[in-house]
Amino acid sequence: MVTLGETMALMHSGTIGSLAHLPSVELAIGGAESNLAIGLSRLGVPTAWVGRVGDDPLGMRVVREIRGEGVEVHCAVDPQRPTGLMIKSRPTGATTRVDYYRSGSAASAIAPADLPEQLIERAELLHISGITPLLSASAHATVLTAVRRAVATGATVSLDVNHRSRLGSRDHLAELLGEILEHVDILIGGPEELALLAPEIDASAPSELLEALTRPGRQVVAKLGPDGAAALAEGRLHEAAGHVVDVVDTVGAGDAFVAGYLSAHLEGLGVPQQLERANACGALACTVPGDWEGAPRPHELAALLAGGSADPVSR
Structure with missing residues (x-):
């Protein structure tokens, strides 16, 4: 599996409260595509990530962390632009805030070359998200080039809509994704995200959204959070319930969900099994702080699917 996109340095608070008052933050990394790549690598799928970082310590950390998870890294180092940064905080016990400092970042200059x-x-599979095309014109061109190369060799193309409103509007993302949508074999998103590709359908009707976006040979998957997920494939609607877990951090759960779904797809499992694994991966990711740290390994996944604890690690 190959994916491409921006991974940023991630500063996050270890306690609840506004960053206007907290005395310190911790340093990590995060990015939708590398979160996915790490999730797939942990599940045994050979995975490559393509990106760009600045010639700075944060860029070095990004490359080291991703490579340390067994992902094949192809990352240009830009001497002129910095590595992007995001800051995640929990203003209250029930809310999470993410701020991005990625304008003019090294990754925004990613190009087909x-x-x-x-x-x-x-x-076998190229995965893209709706984040990368919104970074810049060159990033959009890179996604288009990657998709065309995948189509030319018969590889499967998967897309997680993954709309980031701070990068661009729904209409703009729909316009950009419209250029590649016809080539997408596996389309994934939350109801609101899928609705931007089918604006005539209300987001409160997931099954109608799936029907509107289906095509011969395409799987359309709706991420429904605690309610599980649904998928339409070959004219059949499949639904799978979610898991009840003690939620610690929901950021990155969607990426873990997609990793579970795609890993099962690459193993040749049926859509019901793909949804089952995806839901389990997403649930386990919520039980651990961090954007990717909770992505499960096979024994952890097996424990949850066998009816064990949501945190199968004994301490």
């Missing part, structure tokens, strides 16, 4: 020769051509 950053795609290694023959990397996509060797992949």
